[in-house]
Amino acid sequence: MLSAISEAGIPKGDSWEYEPKWDGFRTLVFRDGDEVALMSRGGRAMTRYFPEVLPAFRKLAPSGLVLDGELIVVGASGLDFGALQQRVHPAESRVRMLAEATPAWFIAFDLLAESGEDLRKLPLGERRKRLEKLLKGAKPPIFLTPYLHAESQDSRGLVRKVRGRRPGRRDSQVVGGQLRARQAALGEDQAQAHSRLRRHRLA
Numbered sequence: 001m002l003s004a005i006s007e008a009g010i011p012k013g014d015s016w017e018y019e020p021k022w023d024g025f026r027t028l029v030f031r032d033g034d035e036v037a038l039m040s041r042g043g044r045a046m047t048r049y050f051p052e053v054l055p056a057f058r059k060l061a062p063s064g065l066v067l068d069g070e071l072i073v074v075g076a077s078g079l080d081f082g083a084l085q086q087r088v089h090p091a092e093s094r095v096r097m098l099a100e101a102t103p104a105w106f107i108a109f110d111l112l113a114e115s116g117e118d119l120r121k122l123p124l125g126e127r128r129k130r131l132e133k134l135l136k137g138a139k140p141p142i143f144l145t146p147y148l149h150a151e152s153q154d155s156r157g158l159v160r161k162v163r164g165r166r167p168g169r170r171d172s173q174v175v176g177g178q179l180r181a182r183q184a185a186l187g188e189d190q191a192q193a194h195s196r197l198r199r200h201r202l203a
Helices: 050-060 081-086 092-101 126-135 187-199
Strands: 018-019 025-032 033-040 065-075 104-114 142-144 158-162 173-175
Touching: 018 081, 018 126, 025 050, 033 050, 033 092, 050 065, 050 092, 050 142, 065 081, 092 173
Parallel strands: 104 142
Antiparallel strands: 018 158, 025 033, 025 065, 065 104
């Protein structure tokens, strides 16, 4: 889901947060015990295409987690969306080869469930604090997206969010005219995510 382009520039006020926009695949990560599942923005199962990231999620404590973020590939010149697209391939042999040649990273920016508790009704700021605690000391390929509370001199590459917003609300806007919006959770994926939460005994 994409937000409207903001023509007014970066908004001011303490209720806004600013995060970088990543050229990746929007991905929900479900972890229940040793089971880890990756689901795309459109509800497509992505687990088999990115086997290299799965062990890192199994090391996170506690279990019963749902993370929201993006899978990215970093090349010699920076973020490489083309290389990321090539990772989705039907041949198992090529999947294994690309996992070694162009490994993916996961950039986390929201925590939707923890220890079986559904956190989606909590404000973004509270979920952010829990996410920071969860990922403290985490190692690649899992990273925590940086964010700012203050206005930046360069608005390009930033996405603004309301700190008190909850998943599914469409109140984020793109700043700079070239950015995709990132909601705390994809509104169009709420039914699918909730179904997955029940299946993993997280709801």
